[in-house]
Amino acid sequence: MGLLARFLLLQHRTERSVFLVRQGGRHTEQRQMRSNGMGSQAGAHIAIEDVSHRYRNADGWAVDSVSLTVEPGEAVALLGRSGCGKSTLLHVIAGLIKPAHGRVVIDGRVVTGPSPNWVVMFQQPSLYPWMTVEQNVAVGLRFNGRMKEAATRVPELLELVELSEFRDRNVQDLSGGQQQRVALARALALSPDALLLDEPFSALDAFTRANLQRDVRRITRERGITLVLVTHDVNEAATMADRALIMQPGRIVKSVIVPEAPQSQGDDQQFRLSRAALIEAYEAVAGMSFADIAGQETALGAAEAEPGVFERRVESGRVAAPATE
Ligand code: ADP
Numbered sequence: 555m556g557l558l559a560r561f562l563l564l565q566h567r568t569e570r571s572v573f574l575v576r577q578g579g580r581h582t583e584q585r586q587m588r589s590n591g592m593g594s595q596a597g598a599h600i601a602i603e604d605v606s607h608r609y610r611n612a613d614g615w616a617v618d619s620v621s622l623t624v625e626p627g628e629a630v631a632l633l634g635r636s637g638c639g640k641s642t643l644l645h646v647i648a649g650l651i652k653p654a655h656g657r658v659v660i661d662g663r664v665v666t667g668p669s670p671n672w673v674v675m676f677q678q679p680s681l682y683p684w685m686t687v688e689q690n691v692a693v694g695l696r697f698n699g700r701m702k703e704a705a706t707r708v709p710e711l712l713e714l715v716e717l718s719e720f721r722d723r724n725v726q727d728l729s730g731g732q733q734q735r736v737a738l739a740r741a742l743a744l745s746p747d748a749l750l751l752d753e754p755f756s757a758l759d760a761f762t763r764a765n766l767q768r769d770v771r772r773i774t775r776e777r778g779i780t781l782v783l784v785t786h787d788v789n790e791a792a793t794m795a796d797r798a799l800i801m802q803p804g805r806i807v808k809s810v811i812v813p814e815a816p817q818s819q820g821d822d823q824q825f826r827l828s829r830a831a832l833i834e835a836y837e838a839v840a841g842m843s844f845a846d847i848a849g850q851e852t853a854l855g856a857a858e859a860e861p862g863v864f865e866r867r868v869e870s871g872r873v874a875a876p877a878t879e
Contacts, residue, residue: 597626597780598660598672598747600647605656607642616642617653618804626747629774629781631791631812633836634801640784641752643801647782648674648750661747670698670744675754679737681725684875688712688721691739698744711739714773731762738770748780755790767793788836788844792829800839810835 602622608615617639624630632640645651647658649667658665660672668674681690691711692704712718715735720728725736734754741749751770755763771794774781785791791798792812800808812828833844 596747597628597774597778598624599626599662600624600748600780600782601659602643602647603656603659605643605646605653605658607646607651607653607655609642615639615804617646619656620804620806621656622799622806624780624782626780627775627778629771629783629794629796631783631785631795631798632801632806633785633788633791633798633832635786635840638801638803639805640786640801644674644750644752644782644784648672650674670694671746672748672750673741673744673746674750674752675734675737675741676752677754677757679733679754681733681736681740683724683726685725686722687717687725687728687736690725690736691743694740694744704743707743708739711742714742715739715769729762731758731766734758734766738766738773742773742777746779748782749774751781751783751785753784753786756785756787763790764793770794788829788832788848792825792832798832798835800835802839807839808835 600623602620602624605617605620606615607617620643622630632643634640642651646653647660647665649658649665649669649672652666660669682693685693688708691708692701695701695704695707709718709721712721715738717732717735717739720732725733728736737754749770755766758766767790771781773779781794783790783794785794795812796814798810798812799806800810810832812832813824837844
């Protein structure tokens with residue numbers, strides 16, 4: 555793919571995410587009244603009511619009659635193999651897909667589209683490559699007419715995600731994990747009631763991934779933000795979720811309560827127990843051993859993995875700001 559085509563693809567992704575944020579701007583004022591600045595806030599109550607979705611030209615239902623309630627501040631993992639409908643369900647919750655049947659109600663409102671009250675993080679952080687870290691974090695505030703908040707909010711967020719010293723750096727000069735931290739800060743800048751994660755850490759190395767999993771869980775717990783996480787990784791579900799919902803094509807087939815993960819690496823007995831319980835449930839649902847499931851997922855993941863946006867960019871030079879910026 556040529557440089558211009560790559561740039562346009564990245565810009566399309568970034569513009570789309572900002573556009574989605576803009577769409578929900580009408581809820582902002584109400585949200586600000588409920589949020590106490592950077593402090594704790596009420597997490598979203600999410601009710602999924604008999605939701606089904608089928609893609610055009612697809613044989614079957616990607617999501618088939620799913621009902622589920624997520625309590626304010628709860629962290630729920632949608633856990634299952636590739637293709638079982640996790641992302642589709644998450645996108646329905648986010649208002650990115652209108653379901654064929656059923657509805658999602660967040661805090662008493664039927665979801666009809668995206669909103670800054672519930673923010674999605676994807677595998678690709680989709681940052682503006684010509685902007686600094688600080689500018690990227692502020693971009694959602696800017697497009698929602700809330701730039702006045704940026705002066706206090708952005709430095710606090712950068713501290714929270716441990717990027718204060720990188721504030722003036724161009725995001726192209728950051729690692730993949732640091733770029734996801736910028737995306738996390740950008741998402742939190744809007745004080746969302748819910749964070750919806752679509753395998754955002756799956757392209758990162760194991761060490762960086764583990765740090766981000768712990769940090770995101772800590773931050774959402776401290777702020778009372780409701781978390782819905784899509785993953786095929788049992789460890790990720792055990793680290794981040796209060797409850798794992800195991801999916802098979804189109805359906806949630808089992809719910810497993812996950813005890814709180816240990817805060818320190820040394821105290822991992824509880825974590826091992828919850829991981830073992832999840833693996834047992836996963837194996838029972840899949841009818842095969844976890845080693846086989848994990849092996850297949852790894853092979854599939856390796857085949858599907860796209861190089862990071864900026865990794866590809868490094869091959870072909872840096873991205874400059876568009877002429878209109
Ligand atoms: P998961 O997130 O668990 O990997 P998805 O929700 O992405 O699963 O996909 C569920 C099913 O819907 C799969 O069979 C997949 O092939 C299909 N699917 C996903 N996106 C589309 C699409 N845009 N068009 C047609 N089928 C799709």
